[in-house]
Amino acid sequence: MSLLPSPSKEPLWREEFSVFTSDERYVTRRQFAKFLTLTSLGMFVGNLWVLAKAHFAKTPSFPSVEVGEVDEIPVRGIKLFTYPTPKDHCILIRTGEDQYVAYSQKCTHLSCAVYFSAIEDRLECPCHQGFFSVRDGSVLQGPPPRPLPQITLERNGARLLAVGLKGS
């Protein structure tokens, strides 16, 4: 194919270490083109790595942690707890007689701690006025880009257990 370079009759070392300064400058340019192509390959490999991660990511398993007792908090009351690790702060809200929801307390904007506003019936972030819905944690208003990660709750008799994390 005429597009491909033909094998040169001069040995490569003579081309790359040319006696003539004008040819030397030129080989530098060619080497730079090769270097850029190599960098492009590196980027492509990076993309492939992300693809591999997405493909082979295993579903994370979460521990089962007791959050509290049923009837421990009043209706429209809250309880703070940590799940899954002691560093992940979460908020439990009793939205009705038998209805409980729990979310991660880290605002998805810049990780300020959100609080439950009983008056407005929503989760509010005091830093930049980001508001989240109590029903599903979706963003009602403000700069947060993603909904609040929700904690899956399970009832075991009189105990409330946190068993999973969704959306983080």
Added chain:
Amino acid sequence: MAKLERYQQRRGLVAIDGAMALIFILLIVQIWLLGATLEAFLAGHAGAVLPAAICSGLVFLGCVALDLFVTRVDQESRKP
């Protein structure tokens, strides 16, 4: 001077300069693509990862083609 300037006389100089500029632009595009893919993946939208990988591969092939072109024009211009 009886001897002409070898460098200025080099044919295909403009073609090589253009190809180099194009490679550079493609590289910028690819860097952005990688960044955007990673951001999307970490945000949970794993659906964009495969098309992005394909695009990145195409851009890389474009760079390879341009590199071969630069080498070819360079070889041609060296022939006396």
Added chain:
Amino acid sequence: MHGYEFYVDPSRCIGCQSCVKACEECDTHRGTSMINFDFIDRGGTTASAAYVCWHCEEPTCAMACPTDAIKKGDDGIVQSSLEPRCIGCSNCVLACPFGIPKIFPEYEQMMKCDMCYDRTSVGKRPMCATVCPSQALSYVRPDGIAGRREKPTNVFQFGNQKVVTLVHMMVPAGTDSVSLDVLDYMWEGAYVAFAQPQ
């Protein structure tokens, strides 16, 4: 460069060595002359010849250099060896058909004429051509040399190698190339016939 050419006419050399002394003045190699001054047959004749580097188009010294220390620029001047690269191996000394490069073992460096690049690159004449009283070494425009009886040539035969140089040599009119093979100049007829360049 700048329309000038360098012409060497050994027949005009009077052996005053002004070129040698003038070359020594150059700041790039102060005190060491780069002129190859030749007493042709000291015992037999007063004839002498002064030579500068011939700045070949395909410089053999540069081709032979293992460290890529000798470079030829766009203007045709073959530069003296690059100081960080030269290892003083003498490859160039052995390779040059004219015997121009000089090795200085005390600092492991080769030095040779670079046609006073600091002067010629800005349009001045090299030191040797400036001081030569008989203009055996001259740096003039081609029409300035046209008046001489000898004619310039810059093609040399060195065995099987054809060497084309930047510097011209003045030779009798009608001579198109100068042969450097020593056998060519021997009077034994049989050797001469055998050694004709291809």
